[in-house]
Amino acid sequence: MLAAHLVVERDPMSLRTPLAAFTLGFFAFTSGCGRKEYVRGSQQPGIDSAAMSTGLDKQDIQQMLQENLNNLRMSPVMDTWRKGGGKTMVAVFPFSNETTEHIESQLAAILSEAETWLVESNAVTVVARDRQNQIIADIEGSRNAVFNPAHVAQYGKQLGAQYFLTGKVQTSDERTEDARRVQYFFFMQVIEIETGAIRWQHKAYVTKMVR
Amino acid sequence: MKRHRLLFGGALLFVVASTLTGCGGHELRTIQARSALDAGQPRQAIEHINHQLGVDGDKDLPSDLTGDNALLVLDRGTVQQSLTQFKLSEQDFQASDKAIDMLDLAHNAGDSIGEYMFSGSSSRYVAPPYEKLLINTLNMINYLETGDLSGAKVEARRLAVIQRYIRDELKEANNSILGLGGFLAGFVYEKSGDADEALRWYDDALSFAGYGALSAAVRELAPRAGYKSPRIAKALAEEDAAAAASDDGADVICVVGYGRVPHKIPKRIPIGLALTLVADAIEPTNRRAADRLAAKGLVTWINYPTLAPDQGGYSVPTCTVDGKSIPMTEAVNVSAEVTAQWRKIEGKIILSAITRLVTRYAVGEGIEKVGGKGPLALLASLGTQATLTALDTPDTRSWETLPARVAIGRVRIAAGKHTVAAAARGVTRTQSIDVKRGGWATVSLQALR
Numbered sequence: 001m002l003a004a005h006l007v008v009e010r011d012p013m014s015l016r017t018p019l020a021a022f023t024l025g026f027f028a029f030t031s032g033c034g035r036k037e038y039v040r041g042s043q044q045p046g047i048d049s050a051a052m053s054t055g056l057d058k059q060d061i062q063q064m065l066q067e068n069l070n071n072l073r074m075s076p077v078m079d080t081w082r083k084g085g086g087k088t089m090v091a092v093f094p095f096s097n098e099t100t101e102h103i104e105s106q107l108a109a110i111l112s113e114a115e116t117w118l119v120e121s122n123a124v125t126v127v128a129r130d131r132q133n134q135i136i137a138d139i140e141g142s143r144n145a146v147f148n149p150a151h152v153a154q155y156g157k158q159l160g161a162q163y164f165l166t167g168k169v170q171t172s173d174e175r176t177e178d179a180r181r182v183q184y185f186f187f188m189q190v191i192e193i194e195t196g197a198i199r200w201q202h203k204a205y206v207t208k209m210v211r
Numbered sequence: 212m213k214r215h216r217l218l219f220g221g222a223l224l225f226v227v228a229s230t231l232t233g234c235g236g237h238e239l240r241t242i243q244a245r246s247a248l249d250a251g252q253p254r255q256a257i258e259h260i261n262h263q264l265g266v267d268g269d270k271d272l273p274s275d276l277t278g279d280n281a282l283l284v285l286d287r288g289t290v291q292q293s294l295t296q297f298k299l300s301e302q303d304f305q306a307s308d309k310a311i312d313m314l315d316l317a318h319n320a321g322d323s324i325g326e327y328m329f330s331g332s333s334s335r336y337v338a339p340p341y342e343k344l345l346i347n348t349l350n351m352i353n354y355l356e357t358g359d360l361s362g363a364k365v366e367a368r369r370l371a372v373i374q375r376y377i378r379d380e381l382k383e384a385n386n387s388i389l390g391l392g393g394f395l396a397g398f399v400y401e402k403s404g405d406a407d408e409a410l411r412w413y414d415d416a417l418s419f420a421g422y423g424a425l426s427a428a429v430r431e432l433a434p435r436a437g438y439k440s441p442r443i444a445k446a447l448a449e450e451d452a453a454a455a456a457s458d459d460g461a462d463v464i465c466v467v468g469y470g471r472v473p474h475k476i477p478k479r480i481p482i483g484l485a486l487t488l489v490a491d492a493i494e495p496t497n498r499r500a501a502d503r504l505a506a507k508g509l510v511t512w513i514n515y516p517t518l519a520p521d522q523g524g525y526s527v528p529t530c531t532v533d534g535k536s537i538p539m540t541e542a543v544n545v546s547a548e549v550t551a552q553w554r555k556i557e558g559k560i561i562l563s564a565i566t567r568l569v570t571r572y573a574v575g576e577g578i579e580k581v582g583g584k585g586p587l588a589l590l591a592s593l594g595t596q597a598t599l600t601a602l603d604t605p606d607t608r609s610w611e612t613l614p615a616r617v618a619i620g621r622v623r624i625a626a627g628k629h630t631v632a633a634a635a636r637g638v639t640r641t642q643s644i645d646v647k648r649g650g651w652a653t654v655s656l657q658a659l660r
Contacts, residue, residue, distance in 0.1 A: 036274065096361070097361055097365065098364075099365065099368070100365060100369045100372055101365065102362065102365050104362070171368075173368070173369075173372045174372070175372050175373070175375070175376040175380075176376070176380060177380055178316055179316065180316065211316065
């Protein structure tokens with residue numbers, strides 16, 4: 001309204017001012033246009049560092065896992081496993097997504113990374129995932145063959161596992177007029193199947209924001 | 212010198228205006244898709260949308276989702292749901308949810324300048340609250356259809372974030388979309404075993420509609436939950452609640468969306484009528500300038516968007532299990548929400564259209580003064596005004612394939628195999644289900660015509 005009113009009342013000789021504003025506006029609206037290109041991470045080392053969304057990326061996953069697994073390495077339960085000479089059977093059960101983001105594929109990546117770490121530690125024998133899924137399907141029924149924490153004792157019995165490693169990711173998601181912030185809380189725990197006791201638990205945090 | 216400035220000014224205005232406005236409004240991009248839906252051809256509608264998006268198939272997303280393409284992907288998501296392509300619909304809703312959110316967060320002063328100077332459609336799209344709420348609500352249906360409670364819970368949580376934002380930041384406490392959203396989210400948490408969260412959502416749903424179907428569920432959940440409220444207490448007191456519950460069955464919910472919400476269309480009205488419509492709101496300086504224009508009788512029309520009629524208002528949706536009808540309740544009247552939201556901003560839209568008209572006149576007058584009394588100056592002035600008038604595209608952007616109304620029903624059936632049939636506006640869907648004791652199933656129909 002104000003802009004329109006100003007142009008009506010201005011001296012025509014001062015047209016340069018609105019024209020300059022139009023020019024600025026024009027460049028502001030059209031800046032950022034350009035051709036897209038594919039790039040390779042090995043040739044551009046910083047490619048992984050930029051945050052692309054409020055979801056979890058490789059850097060977030062590595063940071064959270066590193067914090068938790070470093071803590072597990074020093075924990076009493078790990079000492080117990082080492083004393084067992086690698087014969088303790090451990091199952092890695094799905095991590096539950098309790099967030100506001102569809103991060104199921106990232107959770108699967110976390111699961112695989114944790115599984116790899118356990119195998120490489122040589123402290124335990126890890127139950128194969130295919131075998132686990134089969135047992136879960138047998139117990140839960142084929143239509144809704146999803147991991148149910150209430151049935152872990154049954155899973156463990158059929159798998160012959162003594163412990164299972166699992167976890168969950170939760171978020172605090174807040175939105176204002178010009179920003180959205182997602183705070184992730186990543187919990188991991190080791191549960192003894194026979195007693196249901198939590199033998200180890202640790203947490204890590206990551207925050208993502210768009211503004 | 213003056214002439215150079217005149218020509219430079221005219222040329223620059225033309226380039227800027229051409230850059231900021233498209234060839235036609237959003238409703239022109241979607242007219243073929245809407246016509247296909249009217250003819251009962253959702254498959255063709257998707258092909259038209261794919262063409263507009265510049266993609267080859269239903270599973271492809273455009274490389275650029277930063278502009279109005281996000282709206283087209285939303286449109287496609289609804290049509291994919293009507294074709295029972297639930298996984299693809301999930302993908303579309305997820306992609307457009309993030310894109311619409313980014314557009315909303317990126318809204319800045321430049322958009323207002325574009326809106327007031329060049330065209331309503333030159334600013335970034337800001338989704339109204341009902342659209343934001345419906346993205347997560349409709350996507351919940353996709354996850355429920357595929358039996359994915361974890362995915363449905365993510366959508367319920369996203370809905371809660373947007374609900375909080377709309378209540379706390381936009382100060383809109385009551386949006387009837389939450390009636391449907393609360394029903395679905397409550398069901399998701401009920402079936403996930405979280406009684407408190409389920410009751411909290413059902414409480415929201417009960418505040419918008421009767422939802423007689425919920426009283427049995429509330430009665431079952433209440434002993435396991437600590438959550439209490441006056442509405443929950445009232446639902447518990449309903450006499451027929453106990454009779455509806457039976458432990459050895461499975462729950463089926465049937466969701467039927469039908470008709471289509473009113474989309475935006477461009478409208479031209481004389482400046483005199485526009486001034487009458489916004490007589491109380493227009494600033495005196497703009498009013499004087501507009502009055503002078505009205506008196507001139509030249510280039511005195513304003514373009515602004517308005518709502519087309521909605522479709523499907525008198526339809527009766529039905530849903531049966533093995534031929535036996537499920538009582539269906541209207542969960543939300545989306546058309547009423549669209550119209551109410553539009554009424555709130557219609558005056559502002561007409562005002563900005565008048566402002567653009569005054570601006571065009573002022574720019575033309577300025578060029579004429581710089582150029583003197585000669586015919587070149589008059590021609591440049593009229594040419595500039597005519598160009599800006601032609602490029603002033605009314606903002607007709609909206610989520611056009613939303614169902615006008617959504618009805619919902621819930622019933623407990625015996626475990627085993629059953630046939631669910633839903634129908635509305637001549638569109639039917641028959642679905643076989645096999646439910647275990649204590650299990651559940653969701654069957655939906657979107658009759659978008």
